[in-house]
Amino acid sequence: MSILTVTNLSHGFGDRAIFDDVSFRLLKGEHIGLIGANGEGKSTFMNIITSKLEPDQGKIDWSKNVRVGYLDQHTVLERGLTIRDVLRSAFKYLFDLETEMNSICDQMGEASPEELEKLLEDMGTIQDLLTNNDFYIIDAKVEEVARGLGLEDIGLDRDVQDLSGGQRTKILLAKLLLEKPDILLLDEPTNYLDEQHIEWLKRYLNEYENAFILISHDIPFLNSVINLIYHMENQQLNRYVGDYENFLQIYEMKKSQLESAYKKQQQEISDLKDFVARNKARVSTRNMAMSRQKKLDKMDIIELDKEKPKPEFNFKEARASGKLIFATKDLVIGYDEPLSRPLNLQMERGQKIALVGANGIGKTTLLKSILGINFPVSGSVEKGDYLHIGYFEQESRESVQNTCIEEVWQEFPSYSQYEVRAALAKCGLTTKHIESKIQVLSGGEKAKVRLCKIINKESNLLVLDEPTNHLDVDAKEELKRALKAYKGSILLISHEPEFYREIVTDVWNCESWTTKVF
Helix, strand or coil: CEEEEEEEEEEEECCEEEEEEEEEEEECCCEEEEECCCCCCHHHHHHHHCCCCCCCEEEEEECCCCCEEEECCCCCCCCCCEHHHHHHHHHHHHHHHHHHHHHHHHHHCCCCHHHHHHHHHHHHHHHHHHHHCCHHHHHHHHHHHHHHCCCCCCCCCCEHHHCCHHHHHHHHHHHHHHHCCCEEEEECHHHHCCHHHHHHHHHHHHHCCCEEEEECCCHHHHHHHCCEEEEEECCEEEEEECCHHHHHHHHHHHHHHHHHHHHHHHHHHHHHHHHHHHHCCCCCCHHHHHHHHHHHHHCCCCCCCCCCCCCCCCCCECCCCCCEEEEEEEEECECCCECECCECCEEECCCEEEEECCCCCCHHHHHHHHHCCCCCCEEEEEECCCCCEEEECCCCCCCCCCEHHHHHHHHCCCCCHHHHHHHHHHCCCCHHHHHCEHHHCCHHHHHHHHHHHHHCCCECEEEEECCCCCCCHHHHHHHHHHHHHCCCEEEEECCCHHHHCCCCCEEEEHHHCECCCC
């Protein structure tokens, strides 16, 4: 049975087409991985099917009474609400039914026998709905999901405004899972989850009976939960049965067959044109030439899709730093309250360090304290000599009103426009992306603009806070290669062991320093 039917969908931003006549059907129980390079329109597709965005053309038909749950990381949580309040709000429709049942009880005292019979019938129906939907064990269910995603350790009575971006995403995900919609739409849910909670989500989705559509560039995670791939490329959406590896095999085979057919046809076209040119003027061969020309005119020309630019990340390296990169003396990080015990850490030239651990324990705060962006609660940081730092922030700080060109030009005013365009193109951005405003770009394209600014500035220390969030598979692989080749020092926060394992010389587990119990 079809839950969602998309027919002849076309959409674009300005003169940049995203979809061209795309059709799609989602069936009950399908577990779909929606994949494609940055900027191909995956999040736009989610926004269109959830009516957040109106398509230029096409029809979106949901079957009746389908409850859709969408993990949208831009949702704002209201100050004054606790984590428990937000999670319990997943059952609002049941609390509304309880209120209705209480109202029926109030009416019974003054009801006639006929009215009483009707009220009792209505009350019985509501009572069955409440029982069948586990209304009387809501708190136990809230605590079970909260425990699975590590929210219970933060404290369910904490105000949601006091939390990190990663913790807020966990709350939205937990609320969504408690709502048990008929279809889950998940846009990069693992971006802010640590390894332990990615494992929990993996188990949850494997046991999930309803349908879901998942956007993720975390291939091991994607492979472990989906049974269908929809690949978005060149304004089209194509379906593949199986996991990512199976998709890749078939995709490469189809691409190879198309290229082979294209070469064969181009040779045939060349031969036919040559024959026509040589023989159309001669009376004796004119008919044969006309026959070949007709064949040429009727030919269905094979066209190859334009190759997307592959990113090339080559970090410009500054002169070597001093032997010491930084040393902390009894450093306590935090804001209103301490997030760590006193830390005495040291990093030396040539070290490549991954900071790992659960969300909310202060990994980003530690980076900012080392860089001098945040003031510590107590203690001090001594930075080494001759440091040239390239810092990639987890949250974007670009001016959304700027185009990509303007954003990079502000950073490098001595560059010519050609040099700015070339620098952005090397990061895998097309001409249309380069001329677009930052605000219309996807998360992955924005990350590439930020990387462009770091790559083109000489550095001997890279401080990278979750640099792979939103990056597509090709960009992630290229970044891994570039960081392995980088001769400077690296301080990196990442929740993807597949990414950092081959890059780093040391792994620091921040959970051993934190004042939090996670």
